[in-house]
Amino acid sequence: MLDPRKLRLLRELARRGTIAAVAEAVTFTPSAVSQQLSALEREAGVPLLERTGRTVTLTPAGRLLVEHAQTVLEELERASAALAAVRGGPSGPVRVGAFPTAARALMPAALAELARACPELEPMVSEIDPADVSGALRAGELDVALVHEYDFVPAEADPALATEPLFAxxxxxxxxxxxxxxxxxxxxxxxxxxxxxxxxxxxxxxxxxxxxxxxxxxxxxxxxxxxxxxxxxxxxxxxxxxxxxxxxxxxxxxxxxxTLAAFRRGYGGHPAIGAAVAAFRTAITHLPL
Amino acid sequence: MLDPRKLRLLRELARRGTIAAVAEAVTFTPSAVSQQLSALEREAGVPLLERTGRTVTLTPAGRLLVEHAQTVLEELERASAALAAVRGGPSGPVRVGAFPTAARALMPAALAELARACPELEPMVSEIDPADVSGALRAGELDVALVHEYDFVPAEADPALATEPLFAxxxxxxxxxxxxxxxxxxxxxxxxxxxxxxxxxxxxxxxxxxxxxxxxxxxxxxxxxxxxxxxxxxxxxxxxxxxxxxxxxxxxxxxxxxTLAAFRRGYGGHPAIGAAVAAFRTAITHLPL
DNA sequence: GGTCCAGCATCAGTACAGCTTACGCTCAAC
DNA sequence: GTTGAGCGTAAGCTGTACTGATGCTGGACC
Known part of the structure; x- marks a missing residue:
């Protein structure tokens, strides 16, 4: 059986391009990533990576497997979200990313509302540049993030991420x-x-x-x-x-x-995400727009 | 991250009802299955099993997770099938189940055709009662099986299995x-x-x-x-x-x-399955029907 | 051409997960 | 009361997966 942990590394490699970058994203050593990917290749029975000099690229088979890895990982996350929904009210840590303007203008009210609505939830806010949001969400460093898009500058379309519009x-x-x-x-x-x-x-x-x-x-x-x-x-x-x-x-x-809320696609059903987005919306109604 | 190996055990439990039966199906000891399911429950954060005396039943949360497990495992198998398709022609062992009539009337010609078309393939035929086919396919003991259905007696509808009609x-x-x-x-x-x-x-x-x-x-x-x-x-x-x-x-x-060919749903794209079904069809044309 | 550095692979060592074996408990059947 | 089926727990062992050290390759820069 294919190991989803290895599949995750392959997906990150497809995204980041180098083993070193993947290692940094998942806080492993490059050695570990290299070994895991080699093992995955052995199990797959097909070359997934092409080593040319000091750089690796995905073979067509590797890219194909990334597609499947995508859906497998999404489905696993959906299962986790479903469990969290069953577990009762939203609880535990939620990592929230926000660009500086939002952190200042929206977050205080949103956090207060969230604490009122879901006292069990422990939101952890990080200021983050919108350009880094995509990677941080995918790497599991964030659970939900505020991002924005301008006319002429649409938000990055990432198949692994879903967004929900909040306000304009x-x-x-x-x-x-x-x-x-x-x-x-x-x-x-x-x-x-x-x-x-x-x-x-x-x-x-x-x-x-x-x-x-x-x-x-x-x-x-x-x-x-x-x-x-x-x-x-x-x-x-x-x-x-x-x-x-x-x-x-x-x-x-x-x-x-x-301004939009972004999260991993499979994570959308998670009650913590729903609660956070709801708190954003409530806070927005208090905004002098 | 939820472990698909544990999810598989949960799925088997939903199907077979007792830990001992699951253990037998996957050739583990009941102890191992019990430990794995306990670990899964711990990770899920919700009770999945209800212990009443010497028997276990799934909680609603458990049944919910089984649904997700189903799709995850299917998707993993689809990924394996895709890799096998990339790997080139069909090769390796294929476990084929057949009811006695088919084993006698169809299999010799089908095996000959299969050996001609895919010499790399190593089909392994087991006679099996149609009533046991579903379980054997699910447990991974068979890859593809011949089953039949009569008017008034439709084939068992198993969400994990797919069928393809061969002849009437x-x-x-x-x-x-x-x-x-x-x-x-x-x-x-x-x-x-x-x-x-x-x-x-x-x-x-x-x-x-x-x-x-x-x-x-x-x-x-x-x-x-x-x-x-x-x-x-x-x-x-x-x-x-x-x-x-x-x-x-x-x-x-x-x-x-x-008469139909049955296989695990996610396995349908596997070249070995396709080759086997094609061989069945060829053999059928030689049948005096 | 030589040096430096980035990037990946390999090897040895270690920690932990997951299996088996052995044993104890509970409940139902006889 | 006894037996057996079924599940759980404790102890021990094996294999997997990580880290850290080392070596190799290829491009950049002088």
């Missing part, structure tokens, strides 16, 4: 009435590789110009402070612009940011 | 032109509990009478010999009546017996 908020432009006016202004964006960065660039491109980026700052409070200091214009979501510093004018744009 | 043959009545004429005759049936027995009883009931059973014999050659000796009438399928003894007349009835 409009985007604001600082200093100017619309994007066209800001065509020649200096811009303040997030750091390259972040969603905020991509969002700003793409929105400007859609408006017909390439933004001249002067500052690269991730924290929206800092962004607004820079804007107040006349350092440039920026796009900020409603939640980050509830109390703009004096001297900063905000114009609502026909752009939005959507 | 008419039933014959010995001595008389139709069932109504045989209303008051003594009858020769299979032994109680067999499909043949049930088939005869139900067919007579459908014709409006209760057969008077005199002899209980499973082997159709013996049945025909009894009929030739004037000991009564009987229903026999075409395959068993190819060379009736002198003095036995046969009348075709509007009843049929269907």
């Amino acid at each position: 908020e409009p985007m604001y432009l600082t200093g100017r009435a619309d994007l066209a006016e800001a065509r020649d202004d200096p811009w303040i964006t997030g750091k390259p590789g972040t969603l905020c960065h991509a969002m700003t660039i793409r929105a400007c491109q859609a408006a017909g110009f390439e933004p001249r980026v002067r500052h690269q700052v991730d924290d929206f409070d800092t962004v607004l402070a820079f804007a107040a200091a006349g350092q440039g214009v920026a796009l900020v979501p409603r939640l980050a612009a509830l109390a703009p510093p004096p001297g900063v004018t905000l114009s609502e744009l026909p752009l939005s940011r959507r | 043959e008419p039933m014959y009545l010995t001595g008389r032109a139709d069932l109504a004429e045989a209303r008051d005759d003594p009858w020769i049936t299979g032994k109680p509990g067999t499909l043949c027995h049930a088939m005869t009883i139900r067919a007579c009931q459908a014709a409006g009478f209760e057969p008077r059973v005199r002899h209980q014999v499973d082997d159709f050659d013996t049945v025909l010999a009894f009929a030739a000796a004037g000991q009564g009438v009987a229903l026999v399928p075409r395959l068993a009546a190819l060379a009736p003894p002198p003095g036995v007349t046969l009348s075709e009835l509007p009843l049929s017996r269907r």
